Amino acid sequence: MAREGTEHWPATPPATALFADDLLDGEVALITGGGTGIGEEIAVAYAELGADVAIASRNMDHLEPVAERIEATGQSACATTVDVREMDRVEEMVETVTDELGDITVLVNNAGANFVTPTESLSANGWRSVVGTILDGTAYCSMAVGERMIEHGEGGSIISMGATNSVNGAPYHAHSGAGKAGVHNLMQTLGAEWAKFGIRANTIAPGIIETEGIAGAVGGELPEMLLEEIHADRFGQPADCVPLAVFLASPAANYVTGAYYSADGGHLLPNVPF
Numbered sequence: 041m042a043r044e045g046t047e048h049w050p051a052t053p054p055a056t057a058l059f060a061d062d063l064l065d066g067e068v069a070l071i072t073g074g075g076t077g078i079g080e081e082i083a084v085a086y087a088e089l090g091a092d093v094a095i096a097s098r099n100m101d102h103l104e105p106v107a108e109r110i111e112a113t114g115q116s117a118c119a120t121t122v123d124v125r126e127m128d129r130v131e132e133m134v135e136t137v138t139d140e141l142g143d144i145t146v147l148v149n150n151a152g153a154n155f156v157t158p159t160e161s162l163s164a165n166g167w168r169s170v171v172g173t174i175l176d177g178t179a180y181c182s183m184a185v186g187e188r189m190i191e192h193g194e195g196g197s198i199i200s201m202g203a204t205n206s207v208n209g210a211p212y213h214a215h216s217g218a219g220k221a222g223v224h225n226l227m228q229t230l231g232a233e234w235a236k237f238g239i240r241a242n243t244i245a246p247g248i249i250e251t252e253g254i255a256g257a258v259g260g261e262l263p264e265m266l267l268e269e270i271h272a273d274r275f276g277q278p279a280d281c282v283p284l285a286v287f288l289a290s291p292a293a294n295y296v297t298g299a300y301y302s303a304d305g306g307h308l309l310p311n312v313p314f
C-alpha cells in the first residue's frame with residue numbers, strides 16, 4: 041500500500057502504530073466497497089485492531105484478496121456481493137453477514153461512484169447511477185443495518201464517506217456533490233433519531249485521495265495542478281482516512297454523533313493572499 045508523504049506532511053502511520061491492537065475487539069464491521077481503495081485500507085486496519093470484518097461490493101474479484109488479508113490478521117472475514125442501489129440485495133447482504141459473523145456493530149458506507157462531467161452532458165441515467173450508489177446506497181444500508189442494531193439493543197456506529205465536493209459545490213461534480221451533501225444530512229438525521237438506541241452516525245469527508253477509483257473518475261491521472269489548491273502539497277493516500285474511521289468505530293467516539301470530519305490536507309481552506 042502506498043503511504044507517500046512529504047517533509048512537512050509525512051505519511052499517516054499504519055493503524056497498528058497509532059492504536060491499541062485490541063481497540064476493536066468484539067466488533068463486527070461491514071464495509072461496503074471494502075475491496076478497493078479507501079475501503080480496503082479501513083477493512084484491513086479494523087481487522088488488525090481486533091474486529092471481524094465483512095466486505096461487500098458488486099465484483100467478487102475485488103473482494104477475495106482483501107478477505108484473505110483480513111484472515112491473515114487472525115480475524116474472521118466475510119466477502120459477499122451486493123449492488124447497494126438495490127434494497128433487496130442490501131437486505132440479502134446484511135443477512136449473509138449476520139449469519140456468518142454475528143450482529144453488525146459498525147457499518148461503513150464506503151461504496152461510491154463518480155465521474156467528472158459538465159452538467160449539461162450528464163444524462164438522467166448517469167445522475168441515477170452516481171446518486172443511486174452514493175445516497176440511495178447509504179440510505180438502504182443504514183436502514184437495513186440500523187433496523188438490526190435497534191433490534192439487537194446494543195447500539196452501534198454508522199460511518200459514511202462524504203466528500204469535500206459537497207461543501208461549496210464543485211464544478212463537474214453535480215451528481216456526486218449533491219449525493220454527498222445528502223449523505224452528510226442523512227447522518228445528522230440518523231444521529232438525532234437513533235441516539236435513543238445508542239446508534240451513532242457520522243461522516244468522513246476525504247479530500248483528493250489517490251485511488252484507482254478517482255483516477256477513473258477524472259479519466260486518467262490526477263492533474264498535478266490540483267496540488268496548488270491543497271495546503272498539504274500532496275494528494276492524500278487511503279491510509280490518511282483510516283484514523284478517523286478507527287476513531288469513529290471505537291469507544292473513543294462514544295459521545296460523538298452527527299459529526300463531519302474532513303481528511304483533505306486543507307483542500308477547502310482559503311489560499312494565503314500574500
Ligand SMILES: CCCCCCCCCCC/C=C/C(=O)SCCNC(=O)CCNC(=O)[C@H](O)C(C)(C)COP(=O)(O)OP(=O)(O)OC[C@H]1O[C@@H](n2cnc3c(N)ncnc32)[C@H](O)[C@@H]1OP(=O)(O)O
Pocket residue numbers: 152153154155156157161162163164165166167169170203204205210216247248253254256257258
Ligand atoms: C478534474 C477536477 C477534479 C476536482 C476534484 C475536486 C474534489 C474531489 C472530490 C471527489 C469526490 C468523490 C470522489 C470519488 O467518489 S472517487 C471514487 C470513484 N469510484 C468509482 O466511481 C468506482 C465505481 N464507478 C463505477 O461503477 C462507474 O464508473 C459508474 C459510476 C459509471 C457506474 O457504473 P454503472 O455500471 O452503474 O454505469 P454505466 O457504465 O452503465 O453508466 C451509467 C450512466 O452513466 C454514464 N456515464 C458513465 N461514465 C460517464 C462519464 N465519464 N461521463 C459521462 N457520463 C458517463 C453512462 O453513459 C450511463 O448513462 P447513459 O445510459 O445515459 O449513457
Ligand SMILES: NC(=O)C1=CN([C@@H]2O[C@H](COP(=O)(O)OP(=O)(O)OC[C@H]3O[C@@H](n4cnc5c(N)ncnc54)[C@H](OP(=O)(O)O)[C@@H]3O)[C@@H](O)[C@H]2O)C=CC1
Pocket residue numbers: 072073074075076077078079096097098099100102122123124125149150151152153154173177201202203204245246247248249250251252253254
Ligand atoms: N478517492 C477520493 O479522492 C475520494 C473518495 N471519496 C469517497 O470515498 C469512498 C471510497 O472511494 P475510493 O476508495 O476512492 O473509490 P473506489 O472506486 O476504490 O471504491 C469504490 C468502491 O465502491 C464499490 N461500489 C461502487 N458501486 C457500487 C455499488 N453500486 N454497489 C456496491 N459497491 C459499489 C466498488 O466496488 P465494485 O466495483 O466491486 O462494486 C469499489 O470497491 C467513496 O465513497 C468515494 O466517493 C470521497 C472523496 C474523495
